[in-house]
Amino acid sequence: MGNAIELDRLTRSYGHRRGVVDLEVEVREGEVFGFLGPNGAGKTTTIRVLMGFIRPTSGRATIFGLDAWSDAPRLHRQVAWLGSDPGYLGELTAAELLRHLARLRGLAPSAWRALAERVDLDPGIPIRKLSRGNRNKVGLVAVFMGHEPLLVLDEPTSALDPLMQREFLRLVAEARAEGRTVFLSSHNLPEVERSCDRIGIIRDGRLVEITTVGALLSGHWRSVNLVLGTPPAPGYFDLPNVRVVASSGQDVHLMVRGDVNELLARIARLDVRDITITTPDVEDLFLRYYDARPGVPSTTADEGAAARAAR
Amino acid sequence: MTAATFLLELRRSRSLTAWLVIVGLAYGGLIAVFYPTISSNSAVVDQYLALFPREMIAAFGLEGSLADPGIFFNTYIGSLLWPILATIGAVLIATRSAADLDRGWIELPLSTPIPRTRYLGALIAAQLAALAILAAATTGGVLVLGLLVGAPFEAGHFALATLLAFAFGCAVASVTTLLAVVTLSRGTAGGIAAGIVIAMYLFEVVARIEPDLAGLGSLSAFHYLEFVPVIDSGALPSTDLAVFGAVSVVSWLLAVLVFRGRDLVA
Numbered sequence: 040m041g042n043a044i045e046l047d048r049l050t051r052s053y054g055h056r057r058g059v060v061d062l063e064v065e066v067r068e069g070e071v072f073g074f075l076g077p078n079g080a081g082k083t084t085t086i087r088v089l090m091g092f093i094r095p096t097s098g099r100a101t102i103f104g105l106d107a108w109s110d111a112p113r114l115h116r117q118v119a120w121l122g123s124d125p126g127y128l129g130e131l132t133a134a135e136l137l138r139h140l141a142r143l144r145g146l147a148p149s150a151w152r153a154l155a156e157r158v159d160l161d162p163g164i165p166i167r168k169l170s171r172g173n174r175n176k177v178g179l180v181a182v183f184m185g186h187e188p189l190l191v192l193d194e195p196t197s198a199l200d201p202l203m204q205r206e207f208l209r210l211v212a213e214a215r216a217e218g219r220t221v222f223l224s225s226h227n228l229p230e231v232e233r234s235c236d237r238i239g240i241i242r243d244g245r246l247v248e249i250t251t252v253g254a255l256l257s258g259h260w261r262s263v264n265l266v267l268g269t270p271p272a273p274g275y276f277d278l279p280n281v282r283v284v285a286s287s288g289q290d291v292h293l294m295v296r297g298d299v300n301e302l303l304a305r306i307a308r309l310d311v312r313d314i315t316i317t318t319p320d321v322e323d324l325f326l327r328y329y330d331a332r333p334g335v336p337s338t339t340a341d342e343g344a345a346a347r348a349a350r
Numbered sequence: 351m352t353a354a355t356f357l358l359e360l361r362r363s364r365s366l367t368a369w370l371v372i373v374g375l376a377y378g379g380l381i382a383v384f385y386p387t388i389s390s391n392s393a394v395v396d397q398y399l400a401l402f403p404r405e406m407i408a409a410f411g412l413e414g415s416l417a418d419p420g421i422f423f424n425t426y427i428g429s430l431l432w433p434i435l436a437t438i439g440a441v442l443i444a445t446r447s448a449a450d451l452d453r454g455w456i457e458l459p460l461s462t463p464i465p466r467t468r469y470l471g472a473l474i475a476a477q478l479a480a481l482a483i484l485a486a487a488t489t490g491g492v493l494v495l496g497l498l499v500g501a502p503f504e505a506g507h508f509a510l511a512t513l514l515a516f517a518f519g520c521a522v523a524s525v526t527t528l529l530a531v532v533t534l535s536r537g538t539a540g541g542i543a544a545g546i547v548i549a550m551y552l553f554e555v556v557a558r559i560e561p562d563l564a565g566l567g568s569l570s571a572f573h574y575l576e577f578v579p580v581i582d583s584g585a586l587p588s589t590d591l592a593v594f595g596a597v598s599v600v601s602w603l604l605a606v607l608v609f610r611g612r613d614l615v616a
Contacts, residue, residue, distance in 0.1 A: 053615065090461055093613040112465040120461040126454030128362070142354040143462035181458075 041104070043068045043189050043220035044089065048098035051084050058084040059244045061098070068188070071211060071221040073235035073252070075228070081244040082224040083123060086193045089222070090120050102189060116145070121182040123194040123224075129167025133160055133177050140181050151184045158206055171198040179203075183210050190214055190221045196230055208234050228318070262317040263293040263302070268310030278302060352464055352472050359476035363443050367480045370435050374488035381426045382496035382503075385419075389501075392417035408558040419503055420578035423492065423511065428577035432488055432515050437547045439484055440523035443477050444543075445536040447527070451614055452536065460614070470609045474527065474602050481519040485512050507584040511577050514587050517594035518575050522547060524601035531609040547571070571597075 044066035051058035059081035066072040076082050087093045088100050091111030100107035105114040127136055137151035155162050160176045169177070175198045182190060190211075196204045211221055211234045225231050231238055232252045240247045240255075248255075260282075267289045276283050276293055281302055285292040289312075295302050306314065388395055392415050399407060399416075407413070414421040447470065450456040459469055493508040522543065529539035550570040557567030567573040574590035 087614075090457070092457055092460065093615060094611075111460075112463050115461060115463045118461070120457075122454065122457055124454060125458055126450070126452075127458075128358075128455060130362070139354055139358055140458065140462065143352065143459055143464055145463065 073231035073238035076241035134162035266313035355472035371487040375491040379495040420582035436519035444526035448530040449536040485516040520598040524598040528605040
């Protein structure tokens with residue numbers, strides 16, 4: 040399989056303002072690639088270049104080998120895009136809008152119908168009367184109603200309720216099962232964790248790392264809060280990858296990194312009344328990169344972040 | 351051009367066009383109904399108008415007797431109502447590309463296989479349709495109601511007047527379209543376009559009042575918006591149509607070229 044997306048030293052600036060700098064990314068066909076970064080990091084700029092809305096200042100972006108700028112209309116036959124906050128025409132009903140977009144994409148005018156039913160979208164209501172969550176449903180239907188081999192999604196779940204987020208993850212999984220490629224920009228780590236094969240982390244317009252979700256999480260501390268029936272024996276949690284942050288009788292706060300199986304086995308032997316395991320959210324993960332200044336060990340930042348998450 | 355985009359844009363222009371048509375029909379029709387009264391009292395009306403400063407009379411394009419159908423049409427419609435309606439319609443419809451970028455709509459159709467040229471082509475086609483409807487309704491309203499009250503209006507002459515009015519509207523819309531894709535700001539493009547129209551109106555008035563500055567007139571679109579010979583004798587305004595046509599075609603082509611290579615950043 041080749042690459043669905045290639046960014047070759049892609050740089051885009053807005054006058055003196057930084058957009059993205061020297062991005063080097065390859066997204067393989069058939070994979071779900073998460074593009075993580077806080078607001079203003081350059082995710083949307085990258086996607087706008089990919090979609091041919093703006094031109095690179097230098098470098099190149101290609102989709103299935105076609106130049107994202109000069110071949111835009113041709114490559115749009117192979118791409119379905121969902122922006123983070125599309126300005127739908129409020130006077131149209133969801134059905135009218137979806138029918139219109141289906142026509143423009145060369146799909147059957149009713150291509151949206153089954154998916155609209157699946158996400159429980161009322162197609163007869165003018166879009167201006169829809170809640171933000173329902174407008175996001177319109178976006179989901181619009182992007183998934185076709186059969187384009189590449190889906191480019193810019194923070195698609197920001198206003199979806201948990202049920203719809205789950206539906207979204209199912210749709211992404213189905214797309215992957217069909218061999219389609221998904222480029223998903225997000226700052227929602229659980230969403231990325233559940234759906235992506237690999238992720239790229241962007242910070243201040245520069246790519247910091249490309250890794251797998253597993254590798255990203257295994258390098259970070261998770262917080263484990265226990266409420267026990269009886270206090271554990273001293274040194275009970277002495278494991279190389281575990282630190283006891285606080286232990287006050289029956290309440291124990293641990294930090295664990297990497298393989299959690301041994302810790303879970305030890306916990307299982309205790310009389311556990313309650314347990315909370317907190318995955319660091321993306322903000323905490325970013326702290327690793329943001330706080331990794333000379334002289335400041337990144338683990339310190341991780342621990343601090345995880346401790347904050349536990350609170 | 352794409353049919354789906356054209357139809358959608360036409361639909362989006364529907365309400366604005368309808369309101370402008372109502373204004374055009376109401377004002378034009380009302381004025382036309384008064385034509386017989388003005389005509390039969392032309393001597394008194396001319397005497398009355400002579401009391402006004404020459405500059406003011408020139409500003410309203412009133413040079414001759416209001417009993418003359420051409421002067422009558424030019425005074426109330428050609429140099430007053432139509433430029434206002436056409437400018438409002440053209441500016442609001444032709445700045446839509448910039449407004450749609452600002453609201454985040456334009457990326458949706460442009461994320462599909464529709465090339466930018468065809469997309470803007472559809473928007474331009476919708477402008478043409480809206481302006482054609484508006485021009486036909488405005489001149490048609492005067493003609494029909496004028497005929498009903500016995501005014502000596504010629505349908506063929508009014509058809510030519512409609513063509514000239516449409517061409518003027520196209521010129522305004524095309525320049526506004528160009529400004530919209532260059533500035534990508536509805537406010538800026540609309541403001542500049544309206545400013546240009548007002549400046550041209552002043553140029554024309556000054557050129558009529560001051561013979562030394564007559565050259566200014568040729569820079570004004572209003573110089574070529576001369577309905578008197580069209581309404582009175584059915585003269586084909588070929589030069590005026592050619593000027594407006596050339597401005598329109600060049601501006602729209604430039605707009606398409608600019609839009610093709612423009613970063614879509616609001």
